[in-house]
Amino acid sequence: xxxxxxxxxxxxxxxxxxxxxxxxxxxxxxxxxxxxxxxxxxxxxxxxxxxxxxxxxxxxxxxxxxxxxxxxxxxxxxxxxxxxxxxxxxxxxxxxxxxxxxxxxxxxxxxxxxxxxxxxxxxxxxxxxxxxxxxxxxxxxxxxxxxxxxxxxxxxxxxxxxxxxxxxxxxxxxxxxxxxxxxxxxxxxxxxxxxxxxxxxxxxxxxxxxxxxxxxxxxxxxxxxxxxxxxxxxxxxxxxxxxxxxxxxxxxxxxxxxxxxxxxxxxxxxxxxxxxxxxxxxxxxxxxxxxxxxxxxxxxxxxxxxxxxxxxxxxxxxxxxxxxxxxxxxxxxxxxxxxxxxxxxxxxxxxxxxxxxxxxxxxxxxxxxxxxxxxxxxxxxxxxxxxxxxxxxxxxxxxxxxxxxxxxxxxxxxxxxxxxxxxxxxxxxxxxxxxxxxxxxxxxxxxxxxxxxxxxxxxxxxxxxxxxxxxxxxxxxxxxxxxxxxxxxxxxxxxxxxxxxxxxxxxxxxxxxxxxxxxxxxxxxxxxxxxxxxxxxxxxxxxxxxxxxxxxxxxxxxxxxxxxxxxxxxxxxxxxxxxxxxxxxxxxxx
Amino acid sequence: xxxxxxxxxxxxxxxxxxxxxxxxxxxxxxxxxxxxxxxxxxxxxxxxxxxxxxxxxxxxxxxxxxxxxxxxxxxxxxxxxxxxxxxxxxxxxxxxxxxxxxxxxxxxxxxxxxxxxxxxxxxxxxxxxxxxxxxxxxxxxxxxxxxxxxxxxxxxxxxxxxxxxxxxxxxxxxxxxxxxxxxxxxxxxxxxxxxxxxxxxxxxxxxxxxxxxxxxxxxxxxxxxxxxxxxxxx
Numbered sequence: 170x171x172x173x174x175x176x177x178x179x180x181x182x183x184x185x186x187x188x189x190x191x192x193x194x195x196x197x198x199x200x201x202x203x204x205x206x207x208x209x210x211x212x213x214x215x216x217x218x219x220x221x222x223x224x225x226x227x228x229x230x231x232x233x234x235x236x237x238x239x240x241x242x243x244x245x246x247x248x249x250x251x252x253x254x255x256x257x258x259x260x261x262x263x264x265x266x267x268x269x270x271x272x273x274x275x276x277x278x279x280x281x282x283x284x285x286x287x288x289x290x291x292x293x294x295x296x297x298x299x300x301x302x303x304x305x306x307x308x309x310x311x312x313x314x315x316x317x318x319x320x321x322x323x324x325x326x327x328x329x330x331x332x333x334x335x336x337x338x339x340x341x342x343x344x345x346x347x348x349x350x351x352x353x354x355x356x357x358x359x360x361x362x363x364x365x366x367x368x369x370x371x372x373x374x375x376x377x378x379x380x381x382x383x384x385x386x387x388x389x390x391x392x393x394x395x396x397x398x399x400x401x402x403x404x405x406x407x408x409x410x411x412x413x414x415x416x417x418x419x420x421x422x423x424x425x426x427x428x429x430x431x432x433x434x435x436x437x438x439x440x441x442x443x444x445x446x447x448x449x450x451x452x453x454x455x456x457x458x459x460x461x462x463x464x465x466x467x468x469x470x471x472x473x474x475x476x477x478x479x480x481x482x483x484x485x486x487x488x489x490x491x492x493x494x495x496x497x498x499x500x501x502x503x504x505x506x507x508x509x510x511x512x513x514x515x516x517x518x519x520x521x522x523x524x525x526x527x528x529x530x531x532x533x534x535x536x537x538x539x540x541x542x543x544x545x546x547x548x549x550x551x552x553x554x555x556x557x558x559x560x561x562x563x564x565x566x567x568x569x570x571x572x573x574x575x576x577x578x579x580x581x582x583x584x585x586x587x588x589x590x591x592x593x594x595x596x597x598x599x600x601x602x603x604x605x606x607x608x609x610x611x612x613x614x615x616x617x618x619x620x621x622x623x624x625x626x627x628x629x630x631x632x633x634x635x636x637x638x639x640x641x642x643x644x645x646x647x648x649x650x651x652x653x654x655x656x657x658x659x660x661x662x663x664x665x666x667x668x669x670x671x672x673x674x675x676x677x678x679x680x681x682x683x684x685x686x687x688x689x690x691x692x693x694x695x696x697x698x699x700x701x702x703x704x705x706x707x708x709x710x711x712x713x714x715x716x717x718x719x720x721x722x723x724x725x726x727x728x729x730x731x732x733x734x735x736x737x738x739x740x741x742x743x744x745x746x747x748x749x750x751x752x753x754x755x756x757x758x759x
Numbered sequence: 760x761x762x763x764x765x766x767x768x769x770x771x772x773x774x775x776x777x778x779x780x781x782x783x784x785x786x787x788x789x790x791x792x793x794x795x796x797x798x799x800x801x802x803x804x805x806x807x808x809x810x811x812x813x814x815x816x817x818x819x820x821x822x823x824x825x826x827x828x829x830x831x832x833x834x835x836x837x838x839x840x841x842x843x844x845x846x847x848x849x850x851x852x853x854x855x856x857x858x859x860x861x862x863x864x865x866x867x868x869x870x871x872x873x874x875x876x877x878x879x880x881x882x883x884x885x886x887x888x889x890x891x892x893x894x895x896x897x898x899x900x901x902x903x904x905x906x907x908x909x910x911x912x913x914x915x916x917x918x919x920x921x922x923x924x925x926x927x928x929x930x931x932x933x934x935x936x937x938x939x940x941x942x943x944x945x946x947x948x949x950x951x952x953x954x955x956x957x958x959x960x961x962x963x964x965x966x967x968x969x970x971x972x973x974x975x976x977x978x979x980x981x982x983x984x985x986x987x988x989x990x991x992x993x
Contacts, residue, residue, distance in 0.1 A: 208812075208814050208820075208822065209822075209864070209868075209906075211820070211821065211905070211906055212812075212814045212815070212820040212821065212822045213814075213820075214814070214815065214820075216815065216819050216820050216905075217815050217817065217819050217820070266887075267886060267887055270887040270888060271878075271880075271883065271884075271887075271888070272877075272878060273877060273878025273936075273939070273941065273942075275895065275898045275902045275939075276887075276895075277895065278890050278891065278892050278894075278895045279892075280892065281889070282889035282890050282891045282892075282894075283886075283887055283889065284887050307902075310819075310903065313819055313903070313905070314902060317902070318877075321876050321877035321878075322877055324872050324875075324876060324877060325875070325877040356857060385814045385815040385816060385820065386813055386814055386815075386816060387814045419792070421816075421817045498819075501818070502817060502818075505817075505818065505836050505838075506817070627804065627807065629803075629804040629807075630804075671807065672806075672807035672808065673807040673808045673810075675771055675773055675774075675808065675858075676773065677771060677772055677773055677857065677858045678810055678857050678858040678859075678861050679810075680810050680811070680812075681803070681807040681808070681810075
C-alpha cells in the first residue's frame with residue numbers, strides 16, 4: 170500500500186480543548202507540530218460543555234482556596250482520584266482561568282467587572298463547612314467560549330492542522346515505545362504515516378457506547394482503542410458518569426449550572442426529593458448521588474409522565490433575567506428538544522450517560538503509563554494523553570461538574586510543557602517497527618475489503634446492539650449477574666464487528682469508513698467497561714452495585730488496569746500530594 | 760407525522776458527472792428522534808454511501824449546515840414535524856461540493872482567519888482584565904457564532920464575490936473583537952476592512968440574519984462596523 174511518511178517533532182491527535190491547549194504550547198515553542206482532528210477543531214465536543222470551569226478565585230465569596238477545591242475533588246472522586254494530580258490541577262486552576270481570560274474568553278461578569286462564578290455540585294469552602302461559588306462561567310456556553318478562544322489563539326500562533334483527518338492507530342517503535350500515528354485524509358482517502366518524536370492523544374470521551382448519551386456522535390473512544398491495540402492498558406473503565414439531567418428521550422444535556430442558579434428536581438408528587446436524600450447539599454450534591462436518587466424515585470413509582478419514567482427539573486420560579494442572561498443555551502435546548510418553555514414549565518429529564526472518568530493512565534505531566542512485571546509504573550516512550558481520554562486521575566470514581574473543562578486545559582498545557590522540555594533536551598525520533606505499520610493498516614484493509622455475504626451484517630446494526638447492552642446493564646445501578654450476561658453478549662459482538670461490512674468503499678469523504686473504524690474502538694471500550702465493572706465488587710462513586718452496596722477500601726482502594734486480552738491489574742492510588750497533607754479516607758457527606 | 764419523502768442531492772466525484780436528486784421514503788416511526796439529522800442518520804443505516812457532516816447533534820458545533828427546502832439551517836435542530844411531506848436537502852450553496860452534502864469550506868475559514876479573530880492586547884495583568892456587565896453585554900449576539908456558514912452561503916453578495924467580500928460570518932467575528940472593551944487593535948482591524956469589497960459589499964439583504972440558527976444578526980454587526988468607519992472618517 171502507498172504510504173507517505175511525514176516527520177514531525179510532535180503530533181497531537183484531537184482538536185478539542187486538551188489538544189488545542191497542548192498545540193498552543195508547542196506551536197509557540199517553534200517546534201514542528203501538527204494537530205490531527207477528525208472534525209474541524211471548533212466542532213469538537215468541548216464546544217458542548219455548558220456550566221463552567223472551576224477555579225478558587227473567590228470573586229463572589231470573598232475568600233476561596235485551591236486546597237478547598239482539592240478537598241472537594243478528592244471527596245467527590247470517592248478517594249479513587251490521585252491526590253498529586255488533583256493537587257496540581259486545583260493549584261493551577263486560578264492561573265489557568267486567568268490565562269483564558271487574557272486570551273479573550275468572553276466570561277460573564279459580576280458587578281465588579283470580574284469573572285462571574287456560580288454554585289455547582291459538590292463544591293464547598295473550609296473543607297465541607299460552607300457553600301461556595303467557584304464555577305467560572307460564560308453564560309451556559311462555557312465550552313463553546315473556551316474552545317473558540319483556544320482555536321483563535323492557535324490561528325494566531327499559526328499552528329498546523331490536519332483538519333478532517335482520522336487517526337487509525339499508533340505505530341510502535343522497535344523498542345516498544347510510540348513512533349507516530351497512521352492517519353487518513355477523510356476528503357481524499359490518502360493514508361499517511363506521521364512519524365513523530367511523541368504523540369499526544371487528546372481524543373476525548375466515548376459516550377457513544379451508550380444508546381442515549383449527552384455526547385456528540387464523534388465521542389467514540391478512538392485514543393483508547395489505539396492504546397489497547399498497541400498493547401497498553403486503560404484504567405478505571407468501570408467509572409462512567411451518568412449525568413442527572415439529560416433531556417428525557419433525547420439525551421441533550423441540561424447544565425448542572427441550572428441547579429447552580431436555583432433550579433431543582435421534583436418527582437410526580439411535586440416533591441423536591443433531593444432535600445430528603447441530601448439535606449445539606451440538596452440538588453447540588455455530586456452527580457453520582459443525584460442520579461441514584463432520581464432513579465430510586467422512578468423505581469419507587471414516583472416518576473413523572475404517562476410511563477412514570479422521568480423526573481422534572483423546575484426553574485420557572487427563577488427571575489426571567491437569570492434565565493435569559495445566564496441560561497440562554499439550555500433554554501434553547503429545552504424549547505427545541507423537549508418542546509417546553511423553561512420559564513413556564515419544568516423540563517423532563519433523566520440520568521444520561523455523560524462522561525468517562527477512566528481512560529489512558531498518565532502521570533501529572535501527561536506521560537502515558539503501562540506497568541512492568543512487578544506492577545510498577547513504566548512511562549511509555551513517546552506517548553502522552555490529556556483530557557477525557559486520559560485518566561490522570563483527577564476524577565476518580567466521580568467527576569465534579571466543571572472540573573472537566575479545567576482538566577483539559579490544565580493537563581493539555583502540562584503535556585505540552587513536558588514534551589516541550591523533552592524536545593529541547595534533544596529527544597530523538599525512535600525507529601518505527603515495520604511490522605507494526607502492517608498491523609495498523611490491516612484494520613483499514615479489513616473494512617475496505619469487507620463484503621456483504623451471508624453471515625455478515627452492516628456495521629451500524631452491530632453498533633446499535635452494543636449501545637443497547639451498555640444502556641441496559643452499565644447505567645446508574647449495576648449487578649453482577651446482569652453484567653455477566655452483558656459481558657457474554659459483548660464478547661459475542663466482538664467477532665460480529667470483525668465480520669461486519671462496510672457498504673461504501675469510496676475514497677472521497679467516506680464517513681461510513683470512519684464510523685466503521687470508530688466501531689472497532691467502541692467495542693473495545695465497551696468490553697473494557699464490562700471487565701472492569703465486574704471486577705470491582707463494591708460501590709464507589711459512579712460504580713454502584715446492588716450486590717455489593719458498600720465501599721470496600723480493604724479490597725478495592727486501587728485503580729483497575731485493563732489490557733485488551735482481558736487481563737486486569739491493580740494500580741496504586743497516589744496519596745502523596747506535594748504541598749499539603751494527604752486527605753485521609755472518610756465517608757462522603759451529603 | 761409518519762411518512763416523509765427526503766430528497767437529497769447526491770454527488771460523488773469518483774462516479775458522477777453532475778449532482779442529482781435521490782428520493783428516500785421514510786417513516787418517522789422507524790427511528791428515534793424528530794429532527795432532520797435523525798432522518799439522515801436513519802437513511803444512512805440503509806444507504807451507507809449517503810454523506811454528510813455532523814457531530815454534536817444539538818446545534819452547537821455547526822457541522823451540519825445544509826440547505827433545506829431552499830433555506831439554510833442545521834439538520835440537527837430542524838424539526839421534521841414542522842416541514843412539509845417532501846423535504847429537499849441540498850449542500851450549502853456557493854461552496855465547491857466535495858461529496859453529497861459535504862462542501863469545501865476552505866474559503867469560509869480563510870476569510871474568518873483574515874479578520875484576525877483573536878483578542879489583541881499586549882498587557883499581562885496579574886488578575887483578570889476588568890470588564891463591566893454592560894461592556895460584556897456588547898459581546899452577546901456575537902460570540903455565540905458556531906461557524907456553520909449558513910449565513911455566508913445564503914448571502915447574494917457573497918455568491919457574486921466570494922473571493923473579495925468576507926461574508927457575514929467573518930464580519931460578525933471582526934465586530935466581536937472591535938466590540939470587546941479588552942481589545943486594543945480596533946484601528947488596525949478597521950484599516951484592514953478599508954476596501955471596496957471586504958465589508959462594503961454588504962447590501963443589507965439580511966438573508967444572514969434570517970437563516971442564522973443561533974438567532975444572531977450579522978447585518979447589524981456589519982452596520983456597527985460601518986458606523987465605526989464613518990465615525991473615524993469625520
